[in-house]
Amino acid sequence: MSAHPQLSLHPDRLFPADPGIRDVARRLYQAVRELPIVSPHGHVPPQWLTANTAFTDPTSLLITPDHYVTRMLHAGGVGLDRLGVGRDPEAGPLPEQEARVAWRLLCERWADYRGTPVRYWLEDELVDIFGVTLRPSAQTADTIYDQIAAALATDEFRPRALFDRFGIEVLATTDDPCDDLAAHRQLRDDPTFTGRVIPTFRPDRYLEPAIATWNDDVDRLATVAAIDTGDYDGYLAALEARRRYFVEHGATSADHSHADVQTEPLSPTEAARIFGAARAGQASPAECVAFRRHMLGEMARMSCEDGLVMTLHPAVYRNHHAPTYTRFGADVGSDIPIAAEFTRALQPLLSRYGTHPGFHLVLFTIDEDVYSRELAPLAGFYPSVYVGAPWWFIDAPEAIRRYRSAVTETVGFSRTSGFIDDTRAFCSIPARHDMARRLDSGYLAGLVAEHRLAEDEALETAVALVRQNPRTAFKLDGPIR
Incomplete structure (x- = not known):
């Protein structure tokens, strides 16, 4: 048994608490869960898909471009510069040590996101996309970082x-x-x-x-x-x-x-x-x-x-x-x-x-x-x-x-x-x-x-x-x- 709390996604998350209504919600959801995504308004750079270059690190993918994540860390006293925000694109990828520090800051403050949609999205990303099973914390930050970084180095995690x-x-x-x-x-x-x-x-x-x-x-x-x-x-x-x-x-x-x-x-x-x-x-x-x-x-x-x-x-x-x-x-x-x-x-x-x-x-x-x-x-x-x-x-x-x-x-x-x-x-x-x-x-x-x-x-x-x-x-x- 792991010494650290586990991270998992409950199949009934967000469904009504009433058992009878929840059963109907399950049936309706099953009909739409695998339908293709139509996203008619967003801000993902198209160059990510043209270049199809591997994402460099977990921080640059999951923290730096997401102002939902960074603003809450900033509210807790973390400087945006420590999260890679405002970095000159010409400077190249965020150095690994700086990326790790930013990732640790997120994991150390994981409790600050309780009850927020940001926490919900991040958990979904960590579990469903990267297979993370450890709950983020100061103790698990580096392990999770390494797991995601290893995945990003493979072709299966390139943008396309x-x-x-x-x-x-x-x-x-x-x-x-x-x-x-x-x-x-x-x-x-x-x-x-x-x-x-x-x-x-x-x-x-x-x-x-x-x-x-x-x-x-x-x-x-x-x-x-x-x-x-x-x-x-x-x-x-x-x-x-x-x-x-x-x-x-x-x-x-x-x-x-x-x-x-x-x-x-x-x-x-x-x-x-x-x-x-x-x-x-x-x-x-x-x-x-x-x-x-x-x-x-x-x-x-x-x-x-x-x-x-x-x-x-x-x-x-x-x-x-x-x-x-x-x-x-x-x-x-x-x-x-x-x-x-x-x-x-x-x-x-x-x-x-x-x-x-x-x-x-x-x-x-x-x-x-x-x-x-x-x-x-x-x-x-x-x-x-x-x-x-x-x-x-x-x-x-x-x-x-x-x-x-x-x-x-x-x-x-x-x-x-x-x-x-x-x-x-x-x-x-x-x-x-x-x-x-x-x-x-x-x-x-x-x-x-x-x-x-x-x-x-x-x-x-x-x-x-x-x-x-x-x-x-x-x-x-x-x-x-």
Whole structure:
């Protein structure tokens, strides 16, 4: 018998405690557990798959790129630099000693993750992917590190092999409008790679004149699009051209995240005036905000024309801790949710485009109050609107259960997006999707137990949430290549 506590995955994890409901949940889950993963919104670099280079160490794979993991260690007093965050890519792999130190820090603080979805995902990854049977601790850290490192040195754990093992059918990345998408072309044209990896158009920085780099970004947009962005009409044309370029490379959606989703339109003359002032460095803060809100409406217009699904996930205070942002950059865990408002904010956009044939608008939130008050009612009227799954801070078991309870009574299941993993942590993708499948099976089992849904209907719904909902909301049923 091992002297150390063991790590294992209970087959009934996340299922309802009531034995009768749990039995139904088991049956529903069995029908979806092996279905392929459709991931229409995420942040895994496509270069991992084109290069197919072996991951160098457990820390660089499971800790450094996962801000869910690093932010909790930081909250416990661990410096992000000790976790490999902010390291210059040109510096090469994290030295082994530093990688081991970071791994020990995680294992020593394993108890800090109790009850969190991060703990759930990490356990799933350790056990199901790497076969770890020891519970992480200060005493077991090196043993677990060695076991994972040995696995990563084999061909079976290279990115493409894991992509196939995870059963990923579609994987969307998130890409700058000026990206040449060479990695996507390489994957598309590679006969040895049979997966579908698609880009996502993410234009936020090009719509915000208040950002210090905006003028340089707009200049770069002109160069890449080969369209003069010296005036407002050229700027719009350049954005439209890059969107078409993304569509040609397989993109099905455009992703937007701003402080709010206000969409008050400006007249073409006023938009052109503010654009000119911003290019000259003379636009006021209020004018910059007005221009961004106008441009969000323009993005909807372009989506109606080119077919890209429009996704919105607003109301995050980005880079809340300025010293961390200065030292480590964005997306390292210091973004904090704020309250959101959708009904009034989106009325101008939806008045124009809410019933436009083929327009899809997927609304995400971290402010759970708006699910039943705003998002579900909007999706319950507008044929363009879908309620996005819980993401980021609320892609957690209780939040997912609350989401189903909040939106189902108004829009049912068909007007929801399907699960969104929204992750840079490649190995957490199967764990996150499995979590959602278990929770949805449990929710549906409760409806069956209350005689509100026949079991055959619950089964059809469980499968649709995995297979059809994301394909419908994100228009993924077109040609694969």
